[in-house]
Amino acid sequence: MNDDLKLNVPLLKRLVPNLTVAAKLAGLRPATVSNLCTGKIPIGRAEVKTLVALATIADCTLDELIIRETGTEMIETGIKVVDLFAPIVRGGTVGLVARPGMGQLVLMGELFFRMKKLNYTTLFLLGNDETQGIDDVVEHSDFCTSSLEELLSKLKGLQAEQEIILGLDRKMLLSGDFFDISDQLRKVTALPITFILVDTLGNAVDENSPYGPLETILRFDMDLVSRRMYPAIDPTLSTSTIIEGAHIDSPHFTIQQRARKLLRRYRELRFIVLEWGIEKLTESDLNVYHRGQRLEAFFTQPFYVAESITKKQGEWISMQETFDSITRILDGAYDDVLVDNLKYIGSLH
Numbered sequence: 001m002n003d004d005l006k007l008n009v010p011l012l013k014r015l016v017p018n019l020t021v022a023a024k025l026a027g028l029r030p031a032t033v034s035n036l037c038t039g040k041i042p043i044g045r046a047e048v049k050t051l052v053a054l055a056t057i058a059d060c061t062l063d064e065l066i067i068r069e070t071g072t073e074m075i076e077t078g079i080k081v082v083d084l085f086a087p088i089v090r091g092g093t094v095g096l097v098a099r100p101g102m103g104q105l106v107l108m109g110e111l112f113f114r115m116k117k118l119n120y121t122t123l124f125l126l127g128n129d130e131t132q133g134i135d136d137v138v139e140h141s142d143f144c145t146s147s148l149e150e151l152l153s154k155l156k157g158l159q160a161e162q163e164i165i166l167g168l169d170r171k172m173l174l175s176g177d178f179f180d181i182s183d184q185l186r187k188v189t190a191l192p193i194t195f196i197l198v199d200t201l202g203n204a205v206d207e208n209s210p211y212g213p214l215e216t217i218l219r220f221d222m223d224l225v226s227r228r229m230y231p232a233i234d235p236t237l238s239t240s241t242i243i244e245g246a247h248i249d250s251p252h253f254t255i256q257q258r259a260r261k262l263l264r265r266y267r268e269l270r271f272i273v274l275e276w277g278i279e280k281l282t283e284s285d286l287n288v289y290h291r292g293q294r295l296e297a298f299f300t301q302p303f304y305v306a307e308s309i310t311k312k313q314g315e316w317i318s319m320q321e322t323f324d325s326i327t328r329i330l331d332g333a334y335d336d337v338l339v340d341n342l343k344y345i346g347s348l349h
């Protein structure tokens, strides 16, 4: 089956509100259905009988259930950890998963700031209630409103070729408004709108599929926050359909896989070191540990919107610079450099 295909999860969820129960009754494993919905199991690897059963439960056709991917073009942000592990898909939806205080609104403000540099129009649809910290984002939005009508008329007034980023709170997705909003927005503009969803309540962390279908999921990590390593995006759990759908020979996929493998192992070893001390590591594990420390440090990055906090100028790193620098770290060229010297820098020259 074609890699560009995906499950129409919004439709499925609308037609079958209690999907887990209905799937169980139809003899399907809830874990399989959940993995299909999140994209963990690509549609090409699903059994035909599973897809037919889902269409039967939803009382829709297979054509309605399986749709073509929205886009495969990435928007470069110049943020190393995002571009390598969880690239933003043009016209797709990005979901941020964090507890309050982990820096998700800082990241959102930074994404808006960077998108503006790329000539995107940044819009924010506010909830009706006060949200703490949202000012960081509002400050970097071209237009901010809590009225859908105002947003629609703003969109109608934009140039036809204007690219759009729209920020929304997860509260709107939960209320079901998001589907109506995105339907209506798509009617007023032909260009792909890239959505960024934040979870200001911080409830999404406890859920497997907190936003339904996403092209990019950015999960924040408490361990990184506790060590003030920002952006505290988890490189092992954040992902994007661009990576999942990438050709396995592509440099992006290969470097990303090598980096992720090293960081996973490093995290396991870190646990041993914290619990029982570094002397418990074998020589080869010690090498992995030291290299992992350096790679992890390199994924910290000065943000433009956090210059007053880090006292460093924001850094934009091109994909090629990110690939080159990471490959060199992975190959051991920086094994002798102090970890602190790799923190909050741009690329390696």
Ligand SMILES: Nc1ncnc2c1ncn2[C@@H]1O[C@H](COP(=O)(O)OP(=O)(O)OP(=O)(O)O)[C@@H](O)[C@H]1O
Pocket: 098, 099, 100, 101, 102, 103, 104, 105, 106, 107, 132, 133, 134, 200, 230, 231, 232, 303, 306, 309, 310
């Ligand atoms: N990218 C970053 N660079 C430097 N410091 C950061 C970064 N992200 C977060 N911080 C630090 O973490 C603190 C917590 O961020 P903040 O409370 O704004 O979290 P949030 O998740 O963005 O917002 P909220 O808690 O309101 O949902 C910031 O004040 C700052 O000190």
